[in-house]
Amino acid sequence: MTxxxxxxxxxxxxxxxxxxxxxxxxxxxxxxxxxxxxxxSELVEIFQWLTPEESARVMDDPDSAHRVRDEVADVLAYxxxxxxxxGIDPLAALDAKIDRNEGRFPAP
Numbered sequence: 001m002t003x004x005x006x007x008x009x010x011x012x013x014x015x016x017x018x019x020x021x022x023x024x025x026x027x028x029x030x031x032x033x034x035x036x037x038x039x040x041s042e043l044v045e046i047f048q049w050l051t052p053e054e055s056a057r058v059m060d061d062p063d064s065a066h067r068v069r070d071e072v073a074d075v076l077a078y079x080x081x082x083x084x085x086x087g088i089d090p091l092a093a094l095d096a097k098i099d100r101n102e103g104r105f106p107a108p
């Protein structure tokens with residue numbers, strides 16, 4: 001897909017994908033948060049026993065890189081679906097959190 005991607009467009013694609021399969025009844029905040037946690041754990045599993053140096057090179061191996069990309073996609077998909085269900089603008093939420101963190105953790 002070469003067209004410009006944005007968060008709203010990806011959220012629409014995810015919603016259409018779920019609707020075509022009648023999955024909406026299962027996409028409750030609780031279920032989506034649980035699925036997000038599982039997928040994040042699957043991402044952690046890839047790095048679990050790697051040294052810091054090995055983890056920095058994980059994308060050098062095509063098989064590992066493919067697994068990392070897939071798990072990152074799964075984490076993002078569930079996060080975007082959770083935001084959609086709860087009416088959260090993920091970019092605005094992140095922007096506000098960075099603002100708060102700048103106040104909490106001022107640069108030296």
